Amino acid sequence: MSDAPFTVGVDIGGTKIAGGVVDDSGVVIARARADTPHRSTTPDVVENTIVSVVEELFTQVGKDHVGAVGIGAAGFVAADRATVVFAPHLSWRDEPLQLRLVGRIGLPVTIDNDANASAWAEWRFGSGRGEDRLVMVNLGTGIGGAIVVDGRVERGRFGIAGEFGHMQVVPDGLRCECGNRGCWEQYASGNALVREARSLISAGSPMAQDLVARIGGDAGALTGPLITAAAQDGDPTACELLSDVGRWLGIGLANLAAALDPGIFVIGGGVSAAGELLLDSAREAYRRQLPGRGYRPEARIVAATLGNDAGVVGAADLARHHDGSLTATALDAAAALEPALAVDDAPEILPEGPLRRARLRWRRRHTD
Numbered sequence: 001m002s003d004a005p006f007t008v009g010v011d012i013g014g015t016k017i018a019g020g021v022v023d024d025s026g027v028v029i030a031r032a033r034a035d036t037p038h039r040s041t042t043p044d045v046v047e048n049t050i051v052s053v054v055e056e057l058f059t060q061v062g063k064d065h066v067g068a069v070g071i072g073a074a075g076f077v078a079a080d081r082a083t084v085v086f087a088p089h090l091s092w093r094d095e096p097l098q099l100r101l102v103g104r105i106g107l108p109v110t111i112d113n114d115a116n117a118s119a120w121a122e123w124r125f126g127s128g129r130g131e132d133r134l135v136m137v138n139l140g141t142g143i144g145g146a147i148v149v150d151g152r153v154e155r156g157r158f159g160i161a162g163e164f165g166h167m168q169v170v171p172d173g174l175r176c177e178c179g180n181r182g183c184w185e186q187y188a189s190g191n192a193l194v195r196e197a198r199s200l201i202s203a204g205s206p207m208a209q210d211l212v213a214r215i216g217g218d219a220g221a222l223t224g225p226l227i228t229a230a231a232q233d234g235d236p237t238a239c240e241l242l243s244d245v246g247r248w249l250g251i252g253l254a255n256l257a258a259a260l261d262p263g264i265f266v267i268g269g270g271v272s273a274a275g276e277l278l279l280d281s282a283r284e285a286y287r288r289q290l291p292g293r294g295y296r297p298e299a300r301i302v303a304a305t306l307g308n309d310a311g312v313v314g315a316a317d318l319a320r321h322h323d324g325s326l327t328a329t330a331l332d333a334a335a336a337l338e339p340a341l342a343v344d345d346a347p348e349i350l351p352e353g354p355l356r357r358a359r360l361r362w363r364r365r366h367t368d
């Protein structure tokens, strides 16, 4: 990689595309953001939005000071880290995002799953520092997850490792949008928290009285942060609802410990703002559920510390440490792309490196 001091990270979420210029100690020194285009728009629209966020950042710090760009996207990213296989909030289907962006941005680009980026950031700069086997679980509307082992993200053979939210914890349980029933994220997530609170409210339970007062009787106004705020103010019902989510969290973590035996679980995502109100019951359920409990060391269960910055910082730092380099598979894919997908002037713009050489080979093959 170049000796430029900064890298750019871009976090593509369901509602916002957040970008940041990040230094080698994980500090965000400049920011830019845009709304995520609706999923009905074409891939070009999303790509244009990403490029405009990145260019705004270049304007702020000077492009010469940036060595690479890392993208973290909610969705399945292929193991070559070049292609987004599927993104639930966007129109991307087998989208060759790296190739599309690298010609326009003119720097090495790496693509990763957003949970992988967050886990990397927590391992490098957050509450997972010093642990060589880390599992991150993000409780948002659903559950995202990732594994960092011995200084690298474990992506799986197809790039889709870490989808913990769809492990079944309740046979024939609640229906999940993935198509199955009883998935973990139906019980331990922001959506689960709000659903349980709503059902208390719609049953007219006197226990929901404080929550009802907070939303002025409008059930649509109920959100996870509002329930967390009520719990922090001492509402016993809100505390109980968070504790229930925590219990399901602990049960799922015990399953993950059975498979992965990490040293630490880092809990991120919006619901983790509840802190100990959530984690106390998670630890208790974890201890109760851990296979071989009493005869093995227990992983620590801690809250993430980087908050909303984790995605941007992690994507930027992954770009820094992975050098924008490509696997042989990705190079073959780049060389085999249809002309319609080719960036015509890419060989002139691309920095010297394997991708530029692949593009030149491709061009020679198609112009002879």
Ligand SMILES: [Zn+2]
Residues within 6 Å of the ligand: 165, 166, 176, 177, 178, 179, 180, 183
């Ligand atoms: Zn599911």
